[in-house]
Amino acid sequence: MRILCVLLAHFPWRCEVRRNPSLESRPAIVTYTSGSHRLVHDWSPGLEGLQRDMPLQQALARYGDAELLQADIPRYRAAFSEILDALEEKSPLVEGPEPGLVYIGVDGLHLIYPDDGALLQAVREAIPETFMPQIGIAGNKFLAYLAARRNPPGGHRILSGDDVIAFLKDLPCDVLPVLSKSRNRLHDFGMHTLGRIAALPPGPLQSQFGPEGKRIWELARGIDDTPLYPRFMERAIEESTVLSSVTVSLEAILVAMELLLVRVFANIARDGLGIRSLTLWTRTWSAENWERTIQFKEPAMEMRAAMSRIKRVLEDYPQPGPVEQVGIRVNRLGYPPGRQRNLFSELRAKDHLIEDIKQLELRLGNPQVYKVKEVEPWSRIPERRYALTPTGR
Amino acid sequence: MVEDTGKALRADAYRPVNVPEPVKVAEDDSGLPVAVGEKRRQAIATIEDRWRIDDEWWRAEPVTRLYYNVLLASGQRLVLYKDLATGGWYEQDY
Numbered sequence: 218m219r220i221l222c223v224l225l226a227h228f229p230w231r232c233e234v235r236r237n238p239s240l241e242s243r244p245a246i247v248t249y250t251s252g253s254h255r256l257v258h259d260w261s262p263g264l265e266g267l268q269r270d271m272p273l274q275q276a277l278a279r280y281g282d283a284e285l286l287q288a289d290i291p292r293y294r295a296a297f298s299e300i301l302d303a304l305e306e307k308s309p310l311v312e313g314p315e316p317g318l319v320y321i322g323v324d325g326l327h328l329i330y331p332d333d334g335a336l337l338q339a340v341r342e343a344i345p346e347t348f349m350p351q352i353g354i355a356g357n358k359f360l361a362y363l364a365a366r367r368n369p370p371g372g373h374r375i376l377s378g379d380d381v382i383a384f385l386k387d388l389p390c391d392v393l394p395v396l397s398k399s400r401n402r403l404h405d406f407g408m409h410t411l412g413r414i415a416a417l418p419p420g421p422l423q424s425q426f427g428p429e430g431k432r433i434w435e436l437a438r439g440i441d442d443t444p445l446y447p448r449f450m451e452r453a454i455e456e457s458t459v460l461s462s463v464t465v466s467l468e469a470i471l472v473a474m475e476l477l478l479v480r481v482f483a484n485i486a487r488d489g490l491g492i493r494s495l496t497l498w499t500r501t502w503s504a505e506n507w508e509r510t511i512q513f514k515e516p517a518m519e520m521r522a523a524m525s526r527i528k529r530v531l532e533d534y535p536q537p538g539p540v541e542q543v544g545i546r547v548n549r550l551g552y553p554p555g556r557q558r559n560l561f562s563e564l565r566a567k568d569h570l571i572e573d574i575k576q577l578e579l580r581l582g583n584p585q586v587y588k589v590k591e592v593e594p595w596s597r598i599p600e601r602r603y604a605l606t607p608t609g610r
Numbered sequence: 611m612v613e614d615t616g617k618a619l620r621a622d623a624y625r626p627v628n629v630p631e632p633v634k635v636a637e638d639d640s641g642l643p644v645a646v647g648e649k650r651r652q653a654i655a656t657i658e659d660r661w662r663i664d665d666e667w668w669r670a671e672p673v674t675r676l677y678y679n680v681l682l683a684s685g686q687r688l689v690l691y692k693d694l695a696t697g698g699w700y701e702q703d704y
Binding site: 587589596597598599600601602603604605606607 | 624625
């Protein structure tokens with residue numbers, strides 16, 4: 218399958234630039250709060266050495282003059298969702314595993330776009346220019362991702378079958394999507410490039426790395442059978458409200474959540490659907506985001522089932538500050554669980570009956586229920602033929 | 611849950627079905643039944659069938675019965691037998 222990978226590097230930062238173009242020329246770090254820690258979410262290009270989720274203190278130690286921006290994750294997600302929507306008009310097979318990374322299945326699109334140039338043009342048109350997409354086209358996801366990543370912002374690369382070995386040969390083994398421990402071990406063995414790994418037979422790698430060794434070997438040769446998981450086309454249900462005044466009161470937040478949940482259920486109840494997964498989110502007056510996802514083992518079909526979980530989550534995970542806006546996003550819907558009938562329901566029913574009869578006998582002291590049993594059905598003497606025997610014995 | 615009383619199930623918990631019921635029967639001179647019952651005596655209109663059972667002759671009390679399938683004047687059918695060992699009459703579904 219031919220895959221087109223769109224890489225939108227520094228997606229959160231570019232979302233901020235889109236909102237405030239003057240940020241483009243200034244070094245900036247997008248931060249978020251986790252508990253009492255402030256961590257790095259993204260940064261402007263050029264701030265080398267920063268890593269996602271690293272403590273902000275460490276980042277500031279390197280770039281003390283960088284401007285700090287509070288991450289607005291719901292807005293980034295909404296922006297990414299818009300891009301996916303636009304790309305789905307070009308191809309029905311669009312996967313967005315994380316904000317800023319898109320895989321598109323492009324098999325058969327040559328009937329619409331006569332050559333790769335027209336396809337690239339169509340994809341670029343679906344993405345706002347601010348995001349400067351890096352695009353790669355190749356025979357699988359891994360190669361398409363690498364092809365996209367080896368481009369400058371706004372560039373593209375198309376890998377055909379003949380180019381793969383030469384393309385991969387000198388790439389460092391750090392590009393492999395495997396455990397970092399495995400990558401370090403590859404370096405320890407002197408396998409610094411994919412070309413060195415690909416030159417080995419698969420056996421030694423498997424003996425050293427187990428099942429992952431086979432994957433390492435395959436990836437180093439450009440073999441990747443990871444399927445494309447197109448975005449699940451499901452009704453997007455999101456309800457949010459701005460509170461009349463900022464509040465730290467859990468009760469006030471709960472009331473707001475309950476109102477939103479009423480709207481959600483009004484939306485889905487007529488189809489007989491329940492909630493399988495939802496995300497609660499809040500936004501504080503200082504633009505900090507709080508978000509928690511709740512998975513329901515069985516779809517929540519009514520308010521009470523959902524509210525009890527929501528209440529517990531809100532109690533267990535306190536808000537980072539006074540809340541200004543609350544929202545509920547439904548991630549997954551589901552039908553009520555099917556109750557499979559017991560294949561041996563008659564046996565079960567009999568077991569229950571016998572148990573009840575035993576209880577009755579224990580309470581009243583004598584056999585209370587009998588069943589007719591054949592004793593000598595051939596006997597000429599009528600009273601010899603059958604007997605009443607206590608049930609369950 | 612009710613506690614187990616520890617009471618063992620006795621052998622006499624088994625009860626035979628279709629145990630013969632003693633019944634008062636009036637006989638004619640030849641020993642054939644003519645009426646059934648004591649207080650509410652009902653005349654036997656017809657003897658529809660008759661058969662004899664001799665069984666368990668190896669026991670101390672062998673079974674020797676003469677059965678009658680009778681139709682009462684009321685239209686009811688009964689199976690009666692005379693225990694030839696004791697001379698008593700019994701009613702029993704056969």
